[in-house]
Amino acid sequence: MFGKLREKLKSFVKRVEEEVEKEEEEVEKKGLLDRILTVEIKEKDVDKALDELEIDLLEADVALEVVDALREKIKQKLVGKKVRIGTDKGKIIEEAVKEAVSEILETSRRIDLIEEIRKAEKPYVIMFVGFNGSGKTTTIAKLANWLKNHGFSVVIAASDTFRAGAIEQLEEHAKRIGVKVIKHSYGADPAAVAYDAIQHAKARGIDVVLIDTAGRSETNRNLMDEMKKIARVTKPNLVIFVGDALAGNAIVEQARQFNEAVKIDGIILTKLDADARGGAALSISYVIDAPILFVGVGQGYDDLRPFEKEWFLERIFGEENA
Numbered sequence: 045m046f047g048k049l050r051e052k053l054k055s056f057v058k059r060v061e062e063e064v065e066k067e068e069e070e071v072e073k074k075g076l077l078d079r080i081l082t083v084e085i086k087e088k089d090v091d092k093a094l095d096e097l098e099i100d101l102l103e104a105d106v107a108l109e110v111v112d113a114l115r116e117k118i119k120q121k122l123v124g125k126k127v128r129i130g131t132d133k134g135k136i137i138e139e140a141v142k143e144a145v146s147e148i149l150e151t152s153r154r155i156d157l158i159e160e161i162r163k164a165e166k167p168y169v170i171m172f173v174g175f176n177g178s179g180k181t182t183t184i185a186k187l188a189n190w191l192k193n194h195g196f197s198v199v200i201a202a203s204d205t206f207r208a209g210a211i212e213q214l215e216e217h218a219k220r221i222g223v224k225v226i227k228h229s230y231g232a233d234p235a236a237v238a239y240d241a242i243q244h245a246k247a248r249g250i251d252v253v254l255i256d257t258a259g260r261s262e263t264n265r266n267l268m269d270e271m272k273k274i275a276r277v278t279k280p281n282l283v284i285f286v287g288d289a290l291a292g293n294a295i296v297e298q299a300r301q302f303n304e305a306v307k308i309d310g311i312i313l314t315k316l317d318a319d320a321r322g323g324a325a326l327s328i329s330y331v332i333d334a335p336i337l338f339v340g341v342g343q344g345y346d347d348l349r350p351f352e353k354e355w356f357l358e359r360i361f362g363e364e365n366a
């Protein structure tokens with residue numbers, strides 16, 4: 045997972061370390077080791093390595109604006125930093141890079157889903173949006189399962205009335221996890237299906253309504269308008285964008301477009317188990333300023349894990365890439 049990102053950032057650390065070592069050697073050559081205790085990291089020590097890092101990160105599917113921001117942050121943290129001669133320079137440089145990555149992952153809103161659901165009036169409504177095949181339906185089933193395991197009752201609205209087989213696919217998942225689906229027939233108004241599901245939940249005191257919507261692309265005006273209508277009618281507490289991490293940079297663009305149409309509150313990234321690059325995971329929150337709430341790490345119902353910054357950083361900077 046995220047192997048490429050890990051490799052690229054680690055090699056940046058190594059390159060800067062080598063440059064700082066050269067500074068140390070200079071001091072040594074001049075016979076000043078007994079008087080000079082520290083060397084300062086200079087702009088020239090990092091600039092070349094940053095140029096290489098820039099290309100490396102783009103290759104790892106990191107969005108351009110994230111590459112720029114990261115470059116700026118790393119430079120700011122490293123240039124002028126004084127490093128004691130003889131200390132582990134790699135560690136110090138890596139710490140600065142890790143801090144920069146950590147800052148990129150910060151968003152202005154943080155969401156504790158359990159807390160939000162508990163606080164809100166019933167039912168708490170979550171609408172899922174995304175591209176075709178991003179893993180929306182599977183993710184809804186996983187989240188329904190997760191919510192059930194946390195003691196919440198759930199109903200799902202089959203508002204993908206567009207794609208053949210979508211309703212049956214959802215029903216099959218729902219049956220396996222023991223959750224009711226509210227459906228109409230194909231071609232029905234998805235907003236009406238969602239509305240019915242909310243009424244159903246209200247009447248029975250169900251905690252959460254999950255609205256499945258058809259996969260769509262930002263170029264399809266009608267479907268984008270339909271999505272806006274579902275949001276208008278249902279006034280969801282949360283709009284979640286489901287994106288396939290394997291689509292790399294493309295999903296960052298998709299998220300941007302979806303965010304313009306309906307404000308996205310949170311993100312679920314799927315197929316991280318197969319994502320060797322990691323660029324999308326690093327970029328998407330920064331670009332639309334919405335947190336990654338969960339990540340999909342497999343096809344089973346339990347393969348959904350809450351996204352934690354520390355977990356991500358550990359995968360990139362930890363000793364082992366487990």
Ligand SMILES: Nc1nc2c(ncn2[C@@H]2O[C@H](COP(=O)(O)OP(=O)(O)OP(=O)(O)O)[C@@H](O)[C@H]2O)c(=O)[nH]1
Nearest residue numbers: 176177178179180181182259314315340341342343
């Ligand atoms: N490896 C892996 N596969 C996943 C994950 N999440 C979903 N998938 C698979 O991705 C494929 C597409 O998932 P669906 O849930 O059908 O996609 P969808 O977004 O509902 O499709 P549309 O209805 O066209 O929007 C399925 O084969 C899923 O099993 C994940 O986290 N890891």
